[in-house]
Amino acid sequence: MNKTELKDFLDQKVIQYNTLDFIESDPVQIPHLFTQKEDIEIAGFLSATIAWGNRKMIIKNSHRMMELMGNAPYDFVMSHSEDDLVRLETFVHRTFNGQDFVGFMKSLQNIYKNHNGLEAVFAKNQTADSMQKSISEFKQLFFEIPHLSRTQKHISDPLNNSAAKRINMFLRWMCRQDNKGVDLGIWKTISPALLSCPLDLHSGNVARKLGLLNRKQNDGKALLELDSKLREFDATDPVKYDFALFGLGIFEDF
Template sequence: MKRSELKEFLDEKEQKYNTLDFISSDPIQIPHQFSKKEDIEISGFLAATIAWGNRKMIINNATKMVQLMDNAPHDFIMNHSEEDLSNFDGFVHRTFNAEDFKFFVKSLQNIYTNHNGLEAALHPKQEDNYKLAIHNFKKLFFEIPHLDRTLKHVSDPVKGSASKRINMFLRWMVRDNTSGVDFGIWKTHSPANLHCPLDVHTGNIARKLQILKRKQNDWKAIEELDIILREFDKNDPVKYDYALFGLGVFEKF
């Protein structure tokens, strides 16, 4: 397939899947329950954090997380007591447990109190460098006392991770909301700088389409894939996540 034909093919698939119908089967439905900016980004960050494994289980457990925060994430983050956190006991999603969840609440309180919130904390201070932005965000996230076991729940691209879940969260917050799926509420960020959330599905489809050669799903693979996707659309390269994901999950391409 010629490069121009491939772009046309992926543009068509992006338009097919980047619609409101996408929301009902995706974890992005969790932040769509809210209208307040801080509620959207906090619930979205937590849903993205546990977004691995069975999608139905992800949605169910992310819903539980919101319910445990009294369906008011920002207010809970800022005003919770230790007794409130004890209600988390017994929560588990794969390797993310109640202790991890409690720490995330405390760290988010620190971020909103001392670092101007998630939008500022994840901002790429050095032009378009989200690799460094995510790396610095992890250091900030764990600047308060924490258990070593919780470190694994925030990835670090400087150590080679594809950081799929954070890149997905960034897509949710930064991409324009024209289709009604992503939110576009982080106006200080640019969608031109986003990276494709690379997972098993998107990686396999990208290799089948020969726009990715690297075998591992790591940050080097993202940088390789970025070159082609930015060539296809320099202003909104990550829109092709819908095409690649849809081809993999819905079409078994």
């Protein structure tokens, strides 16, 4: 396919997969459970954080996280007691355990009490063409309070050449505003033009087969390469093509 044909093909796949039907098999369903802004973004952040591995298990364990917080994530973050935190210690999703969960609660409370919330933190350090510096600065701020060193591995740093797939997915959920009903689009201070594709095994393999990506590793350098190609197709909303790449990989075994 030439460039025009490839763009048309991907645009059709975006239309095919960016529909309400997508939600039922994706962890984006978790923030959709809520209506208050802070509940949505905390639920989205936590479910994106554990979004690796089997998708059914991701969704099941994300629901479990919400249940442990009384299905009121913002209220739990802001007003939990030490006894409330004890019950979180039973949680486990792969290498993310109860101690990590407790640490995340304390860091999120610090962000909402002292830094005006998640949106303000991510919006603060955005650059003219990327959110990667912002993600790196977010990680530093998230762990500015006392924490277990093991918990740091659950937030990626793009400036250390990570593709930061889970945070980029979370930012897609929060920032894209296309009225299709999948992405929530509740953050108005970050332009979708700055977002990066959540690069993982599936989207990376499809991107290589389509000639959008040459680099073998799914790392920060590969993300920059893929971003530049997708921005040629749509500079204002490049990460809409995540639906095409992910759909082709997961649902069509492309």
